[in-house]
Amino acid sequence: MPVGLAMSTEAIEERLAGVAVYALSNSSQEFVLVSGINSGKSLGLFCFKEEDAEALLEQMKSMDPGMRQGSKVVAVALNKVFQLKVDGVAFRLIPELSQIKNALRERQKAGFSDEIFSGVPVFQSRSLILRSHNKRYYPVFFRKEDLENSLLRASRQQKQLNPAFREGDIQVAVLEDIIQGMKDSTTSKWDDVVFIPPGFDVSTDPSQR
Structure with a gap:
């Protein structure tokens, strides 16, 4: 890294x-x-x-x-x-109670048996990438539904160019951990993250790729 x-x-x-x-x-x-x-x-x-x-x-x-x-x-x-x-x-x-439930479900899918979630859950997919001025950004969502809508939109756009595109897995992180990582990290793990407000999804326009 x-x-x-x-x-x-x-x-x-x-x-x-x-x-x-x-x-x-x-x-x-x-x-x-x-x-x-x-x-x-x-x-x-x-x-x-x-x-x-x-x-x-x-x-x-x-x-x-x-x-x-x-x-x-x-x-x-x-x-x-x-x-x-x-x-x-x-x-x-x-955080929203519904998003804590979503986070716990995703964690269980990943093999974790957590019954409580500490902090504010956020959702991302490494297959969803935004590009601006030749830089890559990974959007982080506060609602799982917004990420799913964005993945669906990206999937539709990508299939026009690449039929092999598939929706990526959803990863769950903790907002407070990301912010702490931004402050402390000597790696670039979190410096390409952008936060998407609740209720918004994003478009990855193929024409900009």
Whole structure:
């Protein structure tokens, strides 16, 4: 594997900028922090699914009447969340439950018997490659369905040129591990990754190959 430099914080944040997560904001436009049951430490919660954040808001309102006025769900770019970490604010990313189930199913297909999944699952296929300015990029998806749609589209496009093209296997990774790998790695394992926001698929246009 070629040797490279760890990615800068700015470069990593640029990759995350297009992905939205959802947080709770109070009437003063501040993020609502919750206290961990075991640690007592305050942390911000950021949901990948807006409906999960809405449900959390309703739960918080029922527990704290002071939140009923002016509190709302706000969209936040994922790179801003990681800036909070730099500023010393603890947070937790809450993935979609359906995607945790998808990740566990894919892990079982690969021969692992995991019953829990720690972190935010992301999905990729090494047979799905984007090209831009003579560089290769591997898209990473937050929803398995978006990857499957992209593979299907790529398969249709490729069969026009190459009837042997087949949909690739789906690999599961952990978002936090990828970001840590970008920061620490002296190899180029993760520097060709691009994050695709939930609800989007990608096209690998054969004319650009």
